[in-house]
Amino acid sequence: MELSVSPRFGVLLVNLGTPDSPRVPDVRRYLREFLMDKRVIDIPLLSRWLLVNLIIANFRAPKSAKVYQKVWTQEGSPLKYYGFRTQALLQEALGEEYFVRLAMRYQKPSIKSVLKEFEGKHWEKLIIIPLFPQYASATTGSVKEAVMKELSRWQTIPAVEFVQQFYQHPLFIKAFAELGRKHIEAHPYDHYLFTYHGLPERQIRKADKHNYCLTHANTAEIGCCSSLNAKNSVCYRSQCFATTRLLAKALNLPEGSYSTAFQSRLGKAIWIQPYTEDVVKKLAQEGKKSVLAFSPSFVADCLETTIEVGEEYKELFEEYGGEHWQLVESLNDSPTWIELLRQMVLERTTKPKALDLMLQVIAEEKE
Ligand SMILES: C=CC1=C(C)c2cc3[nH]c(cc4nc(cc5[nH]c(cc1n2)c(C)c5CCC(=O)O)C(CCC(=O)O)=C4C)c(C)c3C=C
Numbered sequence: 256m257e258l259s260v261s262p263r264f265g266v267l268l269v270n271l272g273t274p275d276s277p278r279v280p281d282v283r284r285y286l287r288e289f290l291m292d293k294r295v296i297d298i299p300l301l302s303r304w305l306l307v308n309l310i311i312a313n314f315r316a317p318k319s320a321k322v323y324q325k326v327w328t329q330e331g332s333p334l335k336y337y338g339f340r341t342q343a344l345l346q347e348a349l350g351e352e353y354f355v356r357l358a359m360r361y362q363k364p365s366i367k368s369v370l371k372e373f374e375g376k377h378w379e380k381l382i383i384i385p386l387f388p389q390y391a392s393a394t395t396g397s398v399k400e401a402v403m404k405e406l407s408r409w410q411t412i413p414a415v416e417f418v419q420q421f422y423q424h425p426l427f428i429k430a431f432a433e434l435g436r437k438h439i440e441a442h443p444y445d446h447y448l449f450t451y452h453g454l455p456e457r458q459i460r461k462a463d464k465h466n467y468c469l470t471h472a473n474t475a476e477i478g479c480c481s482s483l484n485a486k487n488s489v490c491y492r493s494q495c496f497a498t499t500r501l502l503a504k505a506l507n508l509p510e511g512s513y514s515t516a517f518q519s520r521l522g523k524a525i526w527i528q529p530y531t532e533d534v535v536k537k538l539a540q541e542g543k544k545s546v547l548a549f550s551p552s553f554v555a556d557c558l559e560t561t562i563e564v565g566e567e568y569k570e571l572f573e574e575y576g577g578e579h580w581q582l583v584e585s586l587n588d589s590p591t592w593i594e595l596l597r598q599m600v601l602e603r604t605t606k607p608k609a610l611d612l613m614l615q616v617i618a619e620e621k622e
């Protein structure tokens with residue numbers, strides 16, 4: 256979209272990133288950059304370097320490349336394709352007072368290169384939106400660190416606001432509920448599964464300044480995450496359970512008909528539980544025949560949704576006796592998702608309506 260007036264506000268959307276192509280060297284380069292991030296693999300530098308450059312680069316990269324080949328489309332990586340669609344649709348929705356760009360935390364387009372487009376212009380404010388609904392140091396935290404590092408080099412640093420999380424924003428819940436409802440209306444399901452990207456338990460404990468999280472004897476049970484409170488509001492696992500509760504409510508799912516689980520474990524450390532793999536097997540063994548699976552830690556379809564949830568867990572479910580498995584597509588370029596982004600920007604760049612009203616009343620009283 257051509258902008259005819261100078262925009263007042265900059266909007267930077269940042270997603271995780273994806274390889275340039277599904278070829279092994281590109282996947283290796285992507286995994287190296289991603290997993291050398293100390294917020295992602297939070298172990299000492301030497302151990303991380305050895306793990307990434309010896310094990311991951313040689314053994315994981317060729318395996319991951321095969322999976323990337325499956326998810327790749329004519330438009331390339333879905334994560335990038337939907338990222339650019341979102342950028343264009345949000346630019347259109349916000350209009351010429353806003354300048355919207357997409358960057359990736361790893362690989363291209365890099366945060367550094369995209370912020371160059373913003374540098375040296377007069378901004379009333381920059382709004383940075385890490386595209387992760389639930390906060391984790393490995394994702395949102397890492398984006399914030401990388402953006403702050405770049406901005407710190409600017410001569411004039413404008414007002415900047417980061418979106419910290421949106422796991423309970425009414426429009427986020429509405430957007431996923433709308434997508435799920437279409438499937439529910441078309442087919443009855445025995446069970447609903449909400450499967451989120453996992454995290455090492457160690458990272459949850461590090462973020463927990465109250466020694467509150469994961470103190471339950473059986474960390475596979477909901478335990479500390481059964482409700483949100485002042486002690487666990489920064490806990491990624493708690494935020495995921497909160498998203499599940501809100502979606503279950505929006506969709507009128509009866510208590511007991513839905514579960515929360517965590518996928519995509521990497522390495523030997525203990526990750527947050529229950530693991531999706533175990534839950535899928537258990538559901539099939541209990542005699543559940545049809546499952547509708549949501550993946551609400553992702554805002555765009557990617558390897559982790561299309562292949563891991565849509566294909567691998569489906570196969571596992573069928574292997575253990577399940578019959579019908581359906582993945583709910585991600586937000587991708589859905590109108591409610593674009594509206595959520597627009598609202599999150601407007602909430603930070605326009606005066607609240609109540610304030611406008613108050614100012615109007617004061618002005619009228621003076622007259
Ligand atoms: C939704 C938020 C995400 C969190 C939290 C997260 C943590 C995390 N991830 C890894 C390791 C891998 N993740 C991979 C892919 C991947 N991860 C996310 C999102 C989160 N990761 C997305 C959106 C994707 C897909 C990217 C795409 O191009 O489609 C991969 C690469 C794929 C593979 O080889 O399996 C790895 C590896 C860790 C270690 C971690 C937390 C510490």
Ligand SMILES: [Fe+2]
Pocket residue numbers: 452519
């Ligand atoms: Fe990941």
Ligand SMILES: [Fe+2]
Pocket residue numbers: 467468469479480487490492493
């Ligand atoms: Fe917690």
